Amino acid sequence: MRINKFLAECGVASRRQCDEMIKNGEVLVNGKPCGLGADVTDKDEVTVNGKHVHHEGKKEYYILNKPKGYVCTVSDDKGRKTVMDLLPSRAGRVFPVGRLDYDTEGLLILTSDGDLAFRLTHPKNEIPKTYIAKIEGGVSEAELDKVRGGVVIDGKRTGKCNARVVEQDKNFAKVSVTITEGRNRQVRKMFEAVGKQVVFLKRVKIGELTLRGLDRGACRPLSDEEIKYLKYL
Numbered sequence: 001m002r003i004n005k006f007l008a009e010c011g012v013a014s015r016r017q018c019d020e021m022i023k024n025g026e027v028l029v030n031g032k033p034c035g036l037g038a039d040v041t042d043k044d045e046v047t048v049n050g051k052h053v054h055h056e057g058k059k060e061y062y063i064l065n066k067p068k069g070y071v072c073t074v075s076d077d078k079g080r081k082t083v084m085d086l087l088p089s090r091a092g093r094v095f096p097v098g099r100l101d102y103d104t105e106g107l108l109i110l111t112s113d114g115d116l117a118f119r120l121t122h123p124k125n126e127i128p129k130t131y132i133a134k135i136e137g138g139v140s141e142a143e144l145d146k147v148r149g150g151v152v153i154d155g156k157r158t159g160k161c162n163a164r165v166v167e168q169d170k171n172f173a174k175v176s177v178t179i180t181e182g183r184n185r186q187v188r189k190m191f192e193a194v195g196k197q198v199v200f201l202k203r204v205k206i207g208e209l210t211l212r213g214l215d216r217g218a219c220r221p222l223s224d225e226e227i228k229y230l231k232y233l
Contacts, residue, residue: 014117065107069103104203130205
């Protein structure tokens, strides 16, 4: 098994995050640094930052309504609060699937299932994620058309997306935006590209999975039906 998949299945982090750990020399196999394409078995001794890792038993799945002021990492070297602080004490070794910015709220999946994390985050799978963005000063249909058709951020054009105004007054507009990519601060940057500032952002759906009944800062285990839905989304 490839080392990044092995680490993800052990609940260390997503495959992409594990790749970064490997590049940074944090992962040793039988006491030696390994390369990105290395294969391992359960007989190999694998450590991450000096800690042994091994396959966990039953996989765990949580949905969290992330509030502002938390980072989407297992730990933070700056001492900031992480989404792990919001999980119940009984939660096992899970990790966040993808990231929401420090100032972004909303739906976040945490799991020890590396395959599900890979499925939900890999661009080729085009998993739809829906956000509510509050835009300062309102937004015109012409500006929304540019966002829908794709704009250039960080030197690369975004894919087409769905965007519609759900509420508007003279000071602000609330826009529902559904994207199938997951680039860094993508929704904020898409509106910046048309001269608009997002002053509030919340992810409200992944596919058709919503935050219904889940208060800000609260989490719960996913149901069997929800887990199955995400695996075949």
